[in-house]
Amino acid sequence: MGETHYARRRRLAALVADRGAAALLVTRLVNVRYLTGLDSSRAALLVPADGPAVLATDGRYAGMAAQVCPELPVVVDRQVAEALVRRAGEDGHGRIGFEAHDLTVEHHTALLGVALPGHAAELVPLGHLVEELRMVKDEEEIGLLREACAVTDRAFEAVLPEIRAGVTERAVAIALERAMVDQGAEGPAFDSIIASGPNGAVPHHHPGGRELQRGDLVTMDFGALYGGYHADMTRTVAIGEPAAWQRDVYDLVHRAQAAALAAALPGADTKDVDAAARDVIAEAGHGEAFTHGLGHGVGLEIHEAPLMGYDKTGKLMDRVPITAEPGVYLTGRGGVRIEDTLVVRAGGPELLTTTTKDLLVL
Ligand code: ZN
Ligand code: ZN
Numbered sequence: 001m002g003e004t005h006y007a008r009r010r011r012l013a014a015l016v017a018d019r020g021a022a023a024l025l026v027t028r029l030v031n032v033r034y035l036t037g038l039d040s041s042r043a044a045l046l047v048p049a050d051g052p053a054v055l056a057t058d059g060r061y062a063g064m065a066a067q068v069c070p071e072l073p074v075v076v077d078r079q080v081a082e083a084l085v086r087r088a089g090e091d092g093h094g095r096i097g098f099e100a101h102d103l104t105v106e107h108h109t110a111l112l113g114v115a116l117p118g119h120a121a122e123l124v125p126l127g128h129l130v131e132e133l134r135m136v137k138d139e140e141e142i143g144l145l146r147e148a149c150a151v152t153d154r155a156f157e158a159v160l161p162e163i164r165a166g167v168t169e170r171a172v173a174i175a176l177e178r179a180m181v182d183q184g185a186e187g188p189a190f191d192s193i194i195a196s197g198p199n200g201a202v203p204h205h206h207p208g209g210r211e212l213q214r215g216d217l218v219t220m221d222f223g224a225l226y227g228g229y230h231a232d233m234t235r236t237v238a239i240g241e242p243a244a245w246q247r248d249v250y251d252l253v254h255r256a257q258a259a260a261l262a263a264a265l266p267g268a269d270t271k272d273v274d275a276a277a278r279d280v281i282a283e284a285g286h287g288e289a290f291t292h293g294l295g296h297g298v299g300l301e302i303h304e305a306p307l308m309g310y311d312k313t314g315k316l317m318d319r320v321p322i323t324a325e326p327g328v329y330l331t332g333r334g335g336v337r338i339e340d341t342l343v344v345r346a347g348g349p350e351l352l353t354t355t356t357k358d359l360l361v362l
Helices: 002-018 029-036 059-068 080-090 105-112 129-135 139-162 169-182 197-201 244-263 270-283
Strands: 023-026 043-048 054-057 074-076 095-099 122-126 193-196 217-222 224-226 233-238 295-297 304-308 321-324 327-330 334-337 340-343
Touching: 002 023, 002 029, 002 043, 002 129, 023 029, 023 080, 029 043, 029 129, 043 080, 054 059, 054 080, 059 074, 074 080, 080 105, 095 129, 105 122, 129 304, 139 169, 139 217, 139 224, 139 233, 139 340, 169 193, 169 217, 193 197, 197 217, 197 327, 197 334, 217 334, 233 244, 233 334, 244 270, 244 321, 244 327, 244 334, 244 340, 270 304, 304 321
Parallel strands: 023 095, 054 074, 095 122
Antiparallel strands: 023 043, 043 054, 193 217, 217 233, 295 304, 295 321, 321 340, 327 334
16 A cells, blocks of 8 residues: 555645645545545654655554554644644745635644744645545556445345335445445445435434334435445335335336436536436426435445535546435425445446345335
């Protein structure tokens, strides 16, 4: 992994130079992890436009840092950002970019107060540079995501016999999360959503004590965390033979999702991919019932760039993993959502979650 992280830092250094900064102070922990491999609760990284990067972390992680990224000089200090700003001053860097979306106003003020004898270092806010880099994944990352999704598929299959009338939403959530760990996950990638019957009308319903009943549609949104990468899948199943309206809504969402998958090609506008699904749902008269965006990027975070919605701009690129998750939510009746994690590829999307999308009647 050392070379991979080095290559990522070199790409970032080029972006830093483009923005006219001498260095970027990376304080978002997930970004530090992406650039070094160090997974910690306190670290920061100084990436100069020119020259080697410097990592700072506290005593708890010093040993791990030496192991994970032996090529990096490590400053051991509890005040990681302050230590790196001081270091940047000593190294003569003038304009130091910082991650304005991460640093609090209070922390920024503290950094301005770092004494830099003989140097007039300037802190300049820089945008989501590392997040931009993270959007296109290397094959190593896609491999981890592929395994996260495979674990998710296997866990779903293992739990299917337990999804039946009389079982609570919470029990299904726990069974899925346990099955994911049994199948090799580090844990769930996010809080599982299990929404049964009328609760299915709430896209982010928190699983509660409601028992599944015959005649319910049950929406299950869950995923495994593997190697730091987040899988995300939603399937909606029927408990007992579904009513005609339930089948109709299911088929509609299924067709909408297929349309989005077909549109998810390199160069496609994210809002056009959203529209591919949204138009199918709107034409059936349920446009108002699809109340969220089509999907989002996934990787070291469960929600990351690109965000896919009718109000979002941006273009898809080769090797960008995203989700496609249209839904129809009918207040008081229930809902359907179908979601896959996929990788945008030149020849068409590579589906990473492969559980069937035929309506399962349990
Ligand atoms: Zn999801
Ligand atoms: Zn999602």
